[in-house]
Amino acid sequence: MLAVFLTGCGASGARVDGARDAGRAFEQALASRNYGTACDLLAPETRAQLEEDEKQACAKALEGQELPVSGAVNGAEVYGRQALVRADGETLFLSQFTGGWRVVAAGCTPLEDKPYRCVVKGG
Template identity: 55%
Template structure:
């Protein structure tokens, strides 16, 4: 696994010991949760432009490079899983892991707010999460 592909893995390991945003201010947990839910609702509603706006720049770029199309078309074609209500949020510094009914997402905080770094993530036991949408 190269260093770029290991980024979501490192994030998962860094967040593994954090429980429900322990130590993180409620506003940070709420911000990360709302960003994840905005992304999921946009996917569910077919608002791929809004969903693309919720992606971290490197995740959006990776999606477009892999699919050889603009983000909106790539998301529509890829049909990532959509989810329901938030179940658990783990926030540590500028990173977050959100477990939502039907999906697990990783987020990072940028200057303009929380952005989705990886989505469609499935735990693999002792191995890193496998994510259908992620940065390189």
């Protein structure tokens, strides 16, 4: 996934705004403990993987993930149909789908010897 971010092209302001807004909406849903809305903002594969791993519906599974809750989204970088959104204490990875931007990985923090470790991610 990281290779896509490193090789992509820059994006228009509207696409950057869209990715940033989706990341912000996801963070706000977590902050308000509205896990159903947060699940709606997950990419289909990510949602399915979370439900499979936790053996329960998305909202309940997401509640137990101990994701950092950010008060602010600090920026977004868009490369093709992929985006990286930085929030206080974590990074989100998003992909653009027909219905808009969706979170493919959340609770991501950089590691010294690997690109990122993510709490929630697709398979």
